[in-house]
Amino acid sequence: MTSVTVGGIDCGTNSIRLMVATYDGDGFTVDVPRIMRVVRLGQGIDETHRFAADALERTYAACREFADVLREHPVDALRFVATSATRDAENREDFENTVESILGVRPDVIPGTEEARLSFLGATSVVDQLSDGHAQAPYLVVDLGGGSTEVVLGGVGEHAGEVDAAYSMNVGSVRMTERHLVSDPPTEEQIGQASADIDAHIDTAFATVPAGRARTIIGVSGTVTTMTGLAQGLATYDRDAVDGAVVRIDDACATDDRILRMTRAERAQYPVIHPGRIDVIGGGALVWTRVLRRVQQAAADEGHAIDSYIASEHGLLDGIVRDLAVRTFAGRRAA
Known part of the structure; x- marks a missing residue:
């Protein structure tokens, strides 16, 4: 075989x-x-x-x-x-x-820990190609989903694909929208409540994951890639333009804030946003901003600066396929 x-x-x-x-x-x-x-x-x-x-x-x-x-x-x-x-x-x-x-x-x-491991495997499998070899370990992979967000630190030493620490937070684009951002557009009070909720989860996550050690942030998932396309000013979504894009955190957060405060009808005017994400992308944008800013602060506390992230189209699905393929290949050869 x-x-x-x-x-x-x-x-x-x-x-x-x-x-x-x-x-x-x-x-x-x-x-x-x-x-x-x-x-x-x-x-x-x-x-x-x-x-x-x-x-x-x-x-x-x-x-x-x-x-x-x-x-x-x-x-x-x-x-x-x-x-x-x-x-x-x-x-x-x-x-x-x-x-x-x-x-x-x-x-x-x-479980969230396995989701984190597979997301990290998928994201880091192509990091050298994405960044032309300039991405520096340790990597912090952030997989921002609809119901949960995984933060995963790793990529150091001989086993560059291995996870050092991971945590799955019960915050995501759908969950935050349905729980807090119920008005159209959301009110400042709702945004404040959502931000406090997200920050509390980040506090818990960063007690397990020493995010300040990260030298490179890799963002994966539909929310991150969509917001990246918007920050780039794309007229329509372009996977090749987004995959591997390096985005300044200040630019990303400014875009996040603008999209968060739009009405659903206003967001619908942006072809970059998939129609199925229009009503929840604001919640995802807020999670993304809070995570990016907190990682920046954690890095500063460790004595170094992070001012950008790398967007990746390679995350959990890539990890699932790669992990299954390697295990299946090894099993067939051993049989």
């Missing part, structure tokens, strides 16, 4: 993604680039702790679409990873059963 082909599915709070790749022991070839659908699986879950019926149907429709793709691109192994929303859902067994009936694989509901 010279290679294995694997599929990875990342099912988050706001979106679901599929990728298929082949691994030959030396490198990866992407057979099916990321297919992303905004399904809002976590709709209302922060309040109800249950999946809504329409959210489930949107997700099942995407799963059926992915099943069609996988019939055209057979895989040796498939992993369906479910994250924050599914961890919180009381009726997740029904969801798991239906997904298994559609795709033939049961969702793997991973």
